[in-house]
Amino acid sequence: MIHASILVDMEPLPETTLRALRHDLDTWALNAGFDALGVADLDLAVHGPRLRAWLEGGYHGDMAYLERNLDKRLDPARLVDGVVRAVVVRMNYLPEGQNLPLSLADRERGYIARYALGRDYHKVMRRRLARLAERISAAIAPLSHGYRVFTDSAPVLERALAIKAGFGWTGRNSLVLNAEAGSWFFIGEILTDLPLPVDARRDEDQCGACHACLRVCPTDAIRDDRTIDARRCISYLTIENRGTIPLEFRSAIGNRIFGCDDCQIWCPWNRSAPHSTEPGFRPRETLDQRPLDELFALDEDGFLKLTEGTAMRRIGFEQWQRNLAVALGNAAPAPDRIALLQSRLESATPMVAEHIRWALDQLVRKNVER
Ligand code: SF4
Incomplete structure (x- = not known):
């Protein structure tokens, strides 16, 4: 839902108010059930050449939707009139009590990517993002707040925004890695017309000499330039791909019946990643051991x-x-x-x-x- 703004007809918010608002956002995000929040500007043009080269290489497989709205992906301001910032949040999803290597080794039971075991994250995240956006609106009333919330639901380069918002670096497995939180988290964002101060914190690349994810990927889907060849990726093959699974990958898929977590399971930054405290993300119907x-x-x-x-x-x-x-x-x-x-x-x-x-x-x- 797009929420229209009347800021154009009124005095803009003073700098001090915007700074105070940014300060309060951290607390509101935690209260809304998120694990961290950052603010980024919307200039993602730097990702253009790499994204285009990836698409031209055909590495996106049959996901033709990724070819559409490239202008919006690289400039989220085109998605919603008047927006100038992304308020980005992350929410941990790894349920407690998971023995991941053991689950993968048990060829008698299906392995389901850990993000999908519980309640659909789109619903959980969207509801909380809406609540957070309404909290912002209430704080600046009677001025109106123009915004729209997203979580994996529109042509938005979410990982690029997350990194701009100070959440970490792009790992060799192409995921956002955070020194405290690893990579087991969802990302969502509010595109807002409030010119909030942006977060300047930038984590250096801390993959170092590690190549664990490239080594363990069952289908060699991870490319040297930190992108994924989706056509080889088990997440793509078992979820996005509607047709036949190519013969060359079937044995390597093992017991993975929905998605794949290998590049996260063996990443050293996930050794002490925090677990989710969200009851909705606990495995339903013992889906983690059927x-x-x-x-x-x-x-x-x-x-x-x-x-x-x-x-x-x-x-x-x-x-x-x-x-x-x-x-x-x-x-x-x-x-x-x-x-x-x-x-x-x-x-x-x-x-x-x-x-x-x-x-x-x-x-x-x-x-x-x-
Ligand atoms: S497994 Fe190693 S190389 Fe891969 S993302 Fe994690 S730290 Fe980086």
């Missing part, structure tokens, strides 16, 4: 019920079955599992059936090799 066979046996109603209110809903039942078929092909060749896969062949869509046949081939081959 057996693959049980998940694959679900019908569409079961899938919809299990994923209700989570970000996993977006992939739909067909992609869900496709991903699970691949993971089952990477699991142990138990007779019950083979029977379960065979029992779904007839009702599966052609795309899912092709993945089931691949999985059956894998399991039969493993049985022969035993």
Whole structure:
């Protein structure tokens, strides 16, 4: 929702008021449930050449929407009339009690990216951002406040804004890394017409000689220039990609049925990353430890019920079955599992059936090799 401003008809806010407002924002953000806040200007032109080269290289795969609105991505002021600053927030999402390497090693259970285990973050973040923006509006009343809130919902270069707002540096895995918080956090922003003082703090690149994320990426998706080849990235292959998963990546996908966290799991800056205190981000329905066979046996109603209110809903039942078929092909060749896969062949869509046949081939081959 765009909130119109009448600032043009009134006296602008004095510097002292804007500075006091900036000071109060930190407290209001914490009260709203965010873990940090920063303010950035909206000039992202410096990212233009790299973004264009990445798109021209085709590294975005089928995400054609990334090619659109390039002007708005590089200049968020074009998104909403009159906005001049981004109030950027971050919110930790890693639930407590996760043994991530163990979850990945357990080929009998599905691995779901940790951001998607709980309540859909878009809803949580948007509601809190709206509350924070309303708090700002109340503070400057009767002057009106023009703003719009975003979280992964529009052509906004969120990571670039987060770094401008002082949240850290771009890691080799392309994520925003913060020396205290690691990278397990969501980013959201309020584009506002208030000319708030910007944060000057800039964290130096602290990846140093580390290349852990490049080494552990199962599909070699991380490029030397700190961008990702989405066409190789398991998050893309299992979520954004609506079609067939290329054969060359299926074994490497292992038990990852929705997204991938490997480049975060092994990043040294995440060794002591804080956990989320948001109850909504706790895993729903033990989604962090469900057996693959049980998940694959679900019908569409079961899938919809299990994923209700989570970000996993977006992939739909067909992609869900496709991903699970691949993971089952990477699991142990138990007779019950083979029977379960065979029992779904007839009702599966052609795309899912092709993945089931691949999985059956894998399991039969493993049985022969035993
Ligand atoms: S794993 Fe190492 S290289 Fe990769 S983002 Fe983390 S610190 Fe940087």
